Amino acid sequence: MKKFAVLGHGVVGSGVVELFYKNKKSIEKKAGCEMDIKYILDLREFPQLSYADKFTKDFNVILNDNEVTAVAECMGGLEPAFTFVKACLEKGKSVSTSNKELVAEKGDILLAIAKEKNCNFFFEASVGGAIPIIRPLHKCLAANEITEVAGILNGTTNFILTKMYNDKMDFSCALKLAQELGYAEKDPTADVEGQDACRKICIISSLVFGKHVYPKSVYTKGISKVDLKDVDFANKMGYAVKLIASVKKLDNDKILPAVMPMMISFENIISHVDDVFNAVLVTGDGFDKTLFYGRGAGKLPTASAVLGDVIDSVKHDITVFSQSWESSSDDTFIAPISCFTAKWYMRVSAISSLPKEYDGSKLVADNGEISFITNEMTYENALKLSEKLSASALIPLLA
Amino acid sequence: MKKFAVLGHGVVGSGVVELFYKNKKSIEKKAGCEMDIKYILDLREFPQLSYADKFTKDFNVILNDNEVTAVAECMGGLEPAFTFVKACLEKGKSVSTSNKELVAEKGDILLAIAKEKNCNFFFEASVGGAIPIIRPLHKCLAANEITEVAGILNGTTNFILTKMYNDKMDFSCALKLAQELGYAEKDPTADVEGQDACRKICIISSLVFGKHVYPKSVYTKGISKVDLKDVDFANKMGYAVKLIASVKKLDNDKILPAVMPMMISFENIISHVDDVFNAVLVTGDGFDKTLFYGRGAGKLPTASAVLGDVIDSVKHDITVFSQSWESSSDDTFIAPISCFTAKWYMRVSAISSLPKEYDGSKLVADNGEISFITNEMTYENALKLSEKLSASALIPLLA
Numbered sequence: 016m017k018k019f020a021v022l023g024h025g026v027v028g029s030g031v032v033e034l035f036y037k038n039k040k041s042i043e044k045k046a047g048c049e050m051d052i053k054y055i056l057d058l059r060e061f062p063q064l065s066y067a068d069k070f071t072k073d074f075n076v077i078l079n080d081n082e083v084t085a086v087a088e089c090m091g092g093l094e095p096a097f098t099f100v101k102a103c104l105e106k107g108k109s110v111s112t113s114n115k116e117l118v119a120e121k122g123d124i125l126l127a128i129a130k131e132k133n134c135n136f137f138f139e140a141s142v143g144g145a146i147p148i149i150r151p152l153h154k155c156l157a158a159n160e161i162t163e164v165a166g167i168l169n170g171t172t173n174f175i176l177t178k179m180y181n182d183k184m185d186f187s188c189a190l191k192l193a194q195e196l197g198y199a200e201k202d203p204t205a206d207v208e209g210q211d212a213c214r215k216i217c218i219i220s221s222l223v224f225g226k227h228v229y230p231k232s233v234y235t236k237g238i239s240k241v242d243l244k245d246v247d248f249a250n251k252m253g254y255a256v257k258l259i260a261s262v263k264k265l266d267n268d269k270i271l272p273a274v275m276p277m278m279i280s281f282e283n284i285i286s287h288v289d290d291v292f293n294a295v296l297v298t299g300d301g302f303d304k305t306l307f308y309g310r311g312a313g314k315l316p317t318a319s320a321v322l323g324d325v326i327d328s329v330k331h332d333i334t335v336f337s338q339s340w341e342s343s344s345d346d347t348f349i350a351p352i353s354c355f356t357a358k359w360y361m362r363v364s365a366i367s368s369l370p371k372e373y374d375g376s377k378l379v380a381d382n383g384e385i386s387f388i389t390n391e392m393t394y395e396n397a398l399k400l401s402e403k404l405s406a407s408a409l410i411p412l413l414a
Numbered sequence: 415m416k417k418f419a420v421l422g423h424g425v426v427g428s429g430v431v432e433l434f435y436k437n438k439k440s441i442e443k444k445a446g447c448e449m450d451i452k453y454i455l456d457l458r459e460f461p462q463l464s465y466a467d468k469f470t471k472d473f474n475v476i477l478n479d480n481e482v483t484a485v486a487e488c489m490g491g492l493e494p495a496f497t498f499v500k501a502c503l504e505k506g507k508s509v510s511t512s513n514k515e516l517v518a519e520k521g522d523i524l525l526a527i528a529k530e531k532n533c534n535f536f537f538e539a540s541v542g543g544a545i546p547i548i549r550p551l552h553k554c555l556a557a558n559e560i561t562e563v564a565g566i567l568n569g570t571t572n573f574i575l576t577k578m579y580n581d582k583m584d585f586s587c588a589l590k591l592a593q594e595l596g597y598a599e600k601d602p603t604a605d606v607e608g609q610d611a612c613r614k615i616c617i618i619s620s621l622v623f624g625k626h627v628y629p630k631s632v633y634t635k636g637i638s639k640v641d642l643k644d645v646d647f648a649n650k651m652g653y654a655v656k657l658i659a660s661v662k663k664l665d666n667d668k669i670l671p672a673v674m675p676m677m678i679s680f681e682n683i684i685s686h687v688d689d690v691f692n693a694v695l696v697t698g699d700g701f702d703k704t705l706f707y708g709r710g711a712g713k714l715p716t717a718s719a720v721l722g723d724v725i726d727s728v729k730h731d732i733t734v735f736s737q738s739w740e741s742s743s744d745d746t747f748i749a750p751i752s753c754f755t756a757k758w759y760m761r762v763s764a765i766s767s768l769p770k771e772y773d774g775s776k777l778v779a780d781n782g783e784i785s786f787i788t789n790e791m792t793y794e795n796a797l798k799l800s801e802k803l804s805a806s807a808l809i810p811l812l813a
Contacts, residue, residue, distance in 0.1 A: 034557055034700045045556040045736040139554060145701030147546070147554030155538060155546030157444040158433055158721030284707060287686045301433045301718030302544030305708030308683060309701060319700030322557030330736075337444040337729075 016049040017329045019085040020077045022099060024057040024070070027113050027140075028089035030318030031325075032066065046326045053083055078102055085328045087321050088112040097121050104128040104136060109331075111324030113140035113317050119214035123227040123342040130334050137324035137338070142215045143168060143293045145316030146309035147323075152222055152297065153337045159299035161223045165261035165413060168215040170291035170311045171199045171206035172238050172258040176276075177289045180250060185243045198291055208237035209258060209274040216260035219295075220272045224264070226343040228272055234352035236275040245362060245408045248386040252378050254278040254360075255286040259413055269350040278360050279413045353395035357411035361397075362386045363404045372400060388412065415448040416728045418484035419476045421498060423456040423469070426512050426539075427488035429717030430724075431465065445725045452482055477501055484727045486720050487511040496520050503527040503535060508730075510723030512539035512716050518613035522626040522741040529733050536723035536737070541614045542567065542692045544715030545708035546722075551621055551696065552736045558698035560622050564660035564812060567614040569690035569710045570598045570605035571637050571657040575675075576688045579649060584642045597690055607636035608657065608673040615659035618694075619671045623663065625742040627671055633751035635674040644761060644807045647777050647785040653677040653759075654685040658812055668749040677759050678812045752794035756810035760796075761785045762803045771799060787811065 021028050032052060035042065043050050054077045055069045074095075077083055086103045088110055090096045096117050100110050105128055112118065117125075118138045129136040139149045143166070152161070167173050171193055178189035190207065193199035205211045213235040220228040238258050246256045257279055262272040279286040284306055288294040293311030298304050310316040327335075358374060365383035377387035384407075389397065394411070401409040420427050431451060434441065442449050453476045454468045473494075476482055485502045487509055489495045495516050499509050504527055511517065516524075517537045528535040538548045542565070551560070566572050570592055577588035589606065592598035604610045612634040619627040637657050645655045656678055661671040678685040683705055687693040692710030697703050709715040757773060764782035776786035783806075788796065793810070800808040 030700075037699070038557060038559055041559060042557055045552065047735055146704055147550035150554050151546035151550060153444065154726060155549050155722045156718065157725045158437060158441055158718050160437055160440060284683070284686050284691075287683050292683075299718070300436070301429075301714045301721075303709050303712075303715060305545055305706070307704070307706060309704030313702075315700040316702060319555065319557050319698070322700075323554045326556045327553060336446055 016051060017046070017084060018051055018053040018082050019087060019325055020054040020056065020083050021052060021087045021089060022056045023088070023090035024055050024059070024061065025089065025091070026314045027317045027321065028055070028087070030314035031087050031089060031321050034315055034318045034322055042322070042326060046329045048329065050329060053080065074099055078106060083108060085109045085111070085325050087325050088114055089321065090114070091116070093117060093120060100125060101128060104132055104134060107132045107134045109135040109137070109328035111137040111140070111321050111328060113321050115141040115211070115214040115218060119217040119230055122218065122221060123340060126339045127342070130336065130339065133334055135328045135331060135335055137328055138218065139324050140317050140320035142218050143295055143307065143309065144311040144313065145319045146293060146295065146307045146311065148295050148307050149222065149338065151307065152219070156297065156299060156302060157337065159301040161297060161299040163261065163263045163298040164219050164223060164295060165259055165285070166216070166295035167257050167285065167288050167293050168260045168295070168311065169206055169212040169258060170293055171203065173288065173293070174198050174291045175207070176238060176241070176246070176256055176258065179241070179243055179246045180255060183243065183247070186239060186241060207239050209235040212258060212260040212274045216262055216272050216274060220262040220270060221340045222338070223262070224270050225340050226348055227340055228343070228349065229346070232346040232349050234273045234275070238276050241276050242408060245360070245410065248362065248378055248380070249278050249360065252376060252386065253281050254412070255281065256410065257286070265350055265354065267350070269348055271350040271355060273352060273355055275411065277411050277413045283413065353393060355394040355411070356391055357414065358391050359389045359397040360386065360408065360410040360412060361389065361401050361404065361406040362408040363406045366404065370400060370404065415450060416445070416483060417450055417452040417481050418486060418724055419453040419455065419482050420451060420486045420488060421455045422487070422489035423454050423458070423460065424488065424490070425713045426716045426720065427454070427486070429713035430486050430488060430720050433714055433717045433721055441721070441725060445728045447728065449728060452479065473498055477505060482507060484508045484510070484724050486724050487513055488720065489513070490515070492516060492519060499524060500527060503531055503533060506531045506533045508534040508536070508727035510536040510539070510720050510727060512720050514540040514610070514613040514617060518616040518629055521617065521620060522739060525738045526741070529735065529738065532733055534727045534730060534734055536727055537617065538723050539716050539719035541617050542694055542706065542708065543710040543712065544718045545692060545694065545706045545710065547694050547706050548621065548737065550706065551618070555696065555698055555701060556736065558700040560696060560698040562660065562662045562697040563618050563622060563694060564658050564684070565615070565694035566656050566684065566687050566692050567659045567694070567710065568605055568611040568657060569692055570602065571611070572687065572692070573597050573690045574606070575637060575640070575645070575655055575657065578640070578642055578645045579654060582642065582646070585638060585640060606638050608634040611657060611659040611673045615661055615671050615673060619661040619669060620739045621737070622661070623669050624739050625747055626739055627742070627748065628745070631745040631748050633672045633674070637675050640675050641807060644759070644809065647761065647779070648677050648759065651775060651777055651785065652680050653811070654680065655809065656685070664749055664753065668747055670749040670754060672751060672754055674810065676810050676812045682812065752792060754793040754810070755790055756813065757790050758788045758796040759785065759807065759809040759811065760788065760800050760803065760805040761807040762805045765803065769799060769803065
């Protein structure tokens, strides 16, 4: 019998408990042993629940119980999550977490402790919710050099952009609807300004390229300035506007992670990922392109990923060292955003002639405004050109 | 230093060798040890290759070399693949294969030997080529009850249907083009009549529901009878026609695997999977829906999946028992196709009134023919209705 503890009984933590008891039999079959939850850590009390006797308010009870060999961290935020997770790993207890902030800011430290103590720090749930992405990246695709990852990693912004696109709502109306439906928080900053997506691309970048990438090193632009007009023009030109978190390996071996609204051709399947769904498109030398799609958030989807990790940590007696990366003392391995190369969408008022960088695709609006697409160029040059033309919009195209 | 052997130096086998030497350093990092290929089994000789010294024509050399702990089987077909794989597993050598026929017909036997000998029989490459699907199904989604899997599992037929849809080619022209491009074989029967997709859904069904499902137990209908007219009408009604291999758990706990052309709403992302790409849509209680997309065939994509398994088998000293299933003595756990429930598309000549089962969606063609969609009903009832109406087409909708 293997026993684990759940830290936090909020949305995700209660989902972990619910899903575990619902599917206990088949979970035990897959784990190859009997399993049970021994403790649930929460400062609140839930006397009405059938498993009320499992609650504790004292983390040390869990920490010092040697019978607890695995822990699901579902508290969120940096503290006390970091202190608790660190302590568990130091005692050799494997930890599975859905906490993207924790992994993006402290992943390298926690992975090093897990390695030293021969246990595991798993975080499948921290990126893409229910979508299996972490394990496929380091395991199933292990034979490949991965060169690029581009994803829709935030469901709230994807819902807002889908509404702008399908129902011609402007940003603020779509945000209001997202808040009413519970998809956006009262303070939606972390979602709409791209910080949430940024943390997730940091985790993916660290895993794929082997060095810790911190959120502060990643150029991040949200969707609050996306104009309904450009969503509409893009659509007419055959593109969807999505908030894309991406990372690419450049020719100079540096990597370039970034988060920004991008335009995606309808021929690319990721342009059809709508509503709160997330998707991650991975490019590598052997497999070419593969995409993972599913629910990026929500109680049971996130719980599904956390529990999958708990089952795996019960099965593994040793550290899975391919799911790991090194600390980074500086960010010189990260290229600046000025190097970001793409074709660019620009919108300008009526001008006599389009610039020589114009690639042939354009759209003229009723009011005389012209939307056009440039040849491939760096962000630095695109910015200069857009300033010269007094462009009202500048959006890169996902290649 | 871990050494492995490659059986067969055809398209996939040579891809395994090529990809291994290309990415040897990063592969060894992920495996946690040095690795090399010791033998390549092929009856032909390749004196011009840099690794010509590794070839052998004698399987017993590989079998009796204790230094070889893992084997990649890339020969295809049932024999001698079955005999060779069985012998390797009996000696405790882990085997990774891309051979869907072998897994679909003999998987239970080989998995039982692997378990007994404490080694692994891996087959990620046998379904969906480069797409990570086997490992996510039994590992990442382990906390869930999976209720349904539906996939586009054959690239050749998807290419043909895409051409019918995009370029209004009829079936035989599209098939000819696929043959010219090397996507279809000279004898295209296994692809176009659905046998290839059938083998793959057998593997998925066995893994997800735990009992061996044989191809002979699965209703299989190919695309050779799909009329361009219906592809066009479906399109106008908001659907794509795709060859879908699916399996569903029914209320009576039986499972219902089937392969047939189906209509998929443009709102479902799987309708946008075009050309030779494959995709698998999985439904479960916790994660809801998740989709895996990528190249389902080809030299390097398939090699990528085989090598990913070889790396994993080098890392694992023990049998991964969640990637396994039991033998089945009969097929009473499989429901008959007559129970298959769906809404149905039918095309009929002009009739005075549509049947009471009509669901409200219809399209009238220039020649007076009417295409319409029924309410949900079993295949048995749909067939009766279509016979009563002398319908020229009967295609289920993917829910």
